[in-house]
Amino acid sequence: MKKFQLVLLVFIAIAIATLVSLMGSITTYETIASARQKEGKSVKLYVHLDHSQPMEYNPSRDPNFFTFYAADTLGNKTKVVCNFEKPIDFEKSDAIVITGSMHGQEFDIKNRDGILLKCPSKYKDDPAMAKKGLDQN
Numbered sequence: 001m002k003k004f005q006l007v008l009l010v011f012i013a014i015a016i017a018t019l020v021s022l023m024g025s026i027t028t029y030e031t032i033a034s035a036r037q038k039e040g041k042s043v044k045l046y047v048h049l050d051h052s053q054p055m056e057y058n059p060s061r062d063p064n065f066f067t068f069y070a071a072d073t074l075g076n077k078t079k080v081v082c083n084f085e086k087p088i089d090f091e092k093s094d095a096i097v098i099t100g101s102m103h104g105q106e107f108d109i110k111n112r113d114g115i116l117l118k119c120p121s122k123y124k125d126d127p128a129m130a131k132k133g134l135d136q137n
Contacts, residue, residue: 032076035102044099045107047072047080049091057086070096070107080107082115093117 030043053069066082068090080098095118100109109115 029097031074032070032072032078032107033074035078035107039102039104042099042101044097045070045072047096047098049093049096050077053077053079055086055090059085070098078102078105078107080109082109084109084112087115087117090117092120094120 028044029046030038032045032047035043035045047070050069050071055066055068057066064084066084066086068080068082069077070080071077080100097116097118098107098109099114100107102108
């Protein structure tokens with residue numbers, strides 16, 4: 001076997017090993033209904049804050065306990081229990097990505113890394129600014 005063929009074979013093997021290792025870290029978003037079917041297993045949900053239900057956060061009683069209600073894009077709702085402080089500007093977030101597990105009818109998030117707030121668009125309320133932003137590109 002020629003030296004070039006051997007180097008090419010090693011390169012292909014490394015590329016395949018890299019792709020296989022990356023496939024293990026790919027995660028998909030679940031719905032609340034599918035998370036209920038996977039009770040106790042860690043899942044990632046893309047949800048919106050349900051403003052019709054109250055949030056509970058009382059830092060003087062327990063600064064590491066925060067609950068809110070969330071709805072997914074299909075309209076399913078669940079109570080979310082966080083074992084950490086309420087994030088700053090939580091109410092202003094457009095969407096929320098939460099990572100945790102379902103336990104009964106509640107979704108539990110164990111640590112601060114389990115919640116990612118998606119900020120609203122800065123052009124959402126002003127179409128003129130949106131057009132100006134597009135014209136600059």
